[in-house]
Amino acid sequence: MSSYIFINNIEDLEKVKDNYLAGKVCGVDSETTGLDPLMCRLRLLQIAVAGEQTLVIDCFELLPVGKAIIQEILDSFDIKVFQNAKFDIKFLKANGLEIKGQLFDTMLAGQLLRTSGGPRRVALAELANHYLGVALSKEQQRSDFSGKLSEEQLEYGAKDAEILLKLRGVMILELKENKLIEVARVEFACCYAIAHMEYFGIHVDLNMWQKLTKQIEKSKEECLNKLYPYIGYPTVQLGLFEERKISDFNPNSHKQILSLLEAQGIHVDNTSKHALALHSKNPFVKLLLEYRHLEKQLNTFLHTIPNQINPVSKRLHPNYGQNGAFSGRMSCGNPNIQQIPREKEFRACFNGTKGRKLVIADYSQIELRVIAQFANDTRMIQAYKDGEDLHRLTASLVLQKDIQDITKEERQAAKAVNFGLVFGMGAAGLKSYAANTYGTTMTMEEAKLFKKRYFVAYKGVNNWHWHIKKTLPISSRTLAGRKHNYGSDSGMSGRFNTPVQGTAADILKNALGQLYLEIQGTSIIMVAVVHDEIVLECDASEAEQTADLLKRIMEEAGNRYLKDIPVIAEVSISDSWAGK
DNA sequence: TCAGTTCGCGCG
């Protein structure tokens, strides 16, 4: 029933071209020989338009020869509809084709609608089934597009593009009905930025990385040698194929560690850093924690990242999940650039290529500012308006001292108080959190007293908590309208946290979308995003302007949502991610 | 034997 026209030579494309110009909306899909836009090839490009046969273009034959015509066709539509636009945009870009203007991404729309009656899974087949009652074949994903094309491949390809038009029709109504239009706009605009960022990737200095690896490997060996007296020396067996066999004790096994600790008279529920913090004076525990830290750095980062460098670009291309977290935050993987250790030695390996600089900006206390807005806390709002240091203010309120007498340590402790208590942490939690995260010790009595004084000082936050506790909402919205539903197992802290984290994500995504538009035609590329931080790479000569631009765009995005509180982004120019 | 789960920990 699907009707398409297969184009495999330039003459045919020229002949039909005029039928595909100046429509309002088109559905676009592509088929490729794999997932990596730099290593794999674009095979088919399908363009579906109402009232016309769907164009199915063999890109092996028509690129680059038909590039200008295809670009002209794409440009002539006001709105392009994709399923997972990021993927197609990257492949088109690799082939010199650019998507511009408004786009509608059915996958992103589906993710936003998950909390408003939509299906949990957002693959095209699920969406078509749920919103249109249409059964789509899933064969396409498994088929091979590198050889001769089959009738089925063309037909299914055309169908996927056609269904997008129908899906958009239904999903727009759903988005409107559920008041998700604004957040959808933010997501769609942001999608361009994410595609761009994944396409360009980030540069890693492999020499520096290898040096660091050697150094950490050495430290780990030394640490392990010091551990042997406690865990027993390895039994060495020389065999034909293995040089060495490790003893029966495996320091990576929490199970074995737990029984060893038990034997030493140390009773803990588990072997986590948190549980062991109480015994941090014990020399074995101390060594164990150090060992695990080094092992983590080696296994998770140092030994894996070199294998993920793309052979074509020689750069790292992490994969971002635009709605990876249910809060609306992004996730990241392969590798997860958002969890690279903060140590300077690690971050210094991520740099610009020759003659380039990194421009790094992060929001100052964005979640606390969002809370001030949500809770409408006059004291917090005033503090931010006056440009005061909120951690210092909290220290002075909680310790009942003059603000100028607050020491560095007291400010550090107040940081724990601010971040912990606004999200519903109890006194006991506050105590251990302060110890673990900020190295600040407080007694249980102090923690209780701090908590009490905190909520006296910040009445708005207190009322906000009280209201949520009283009404136990089953759902919440961010300031851009993103919806989150709570399950029966959700507690208070989730209810305090999700809309705040999500609003911070709205703001960041809004900034990314704007930024993408501003950097067209410049030397600037986006290379990393980490929740409240954006990293750009640009020519050294443009670094100053880039820094100004980035700061302005981020702050404008913040102030678009936080009407009563100034939003500040702190920017720096550097050779590497380690900063100045 | 191998896919799925749990633990522990890096980041914000």
Add this chain to the structure above:
DNA sequence: AAAGCGCGCGAACTGA
């Protein structure tokens, strides 16, 4: 009773 939240990843462990 007491509780901050959100991710991804590697190694060990579990279960059939």
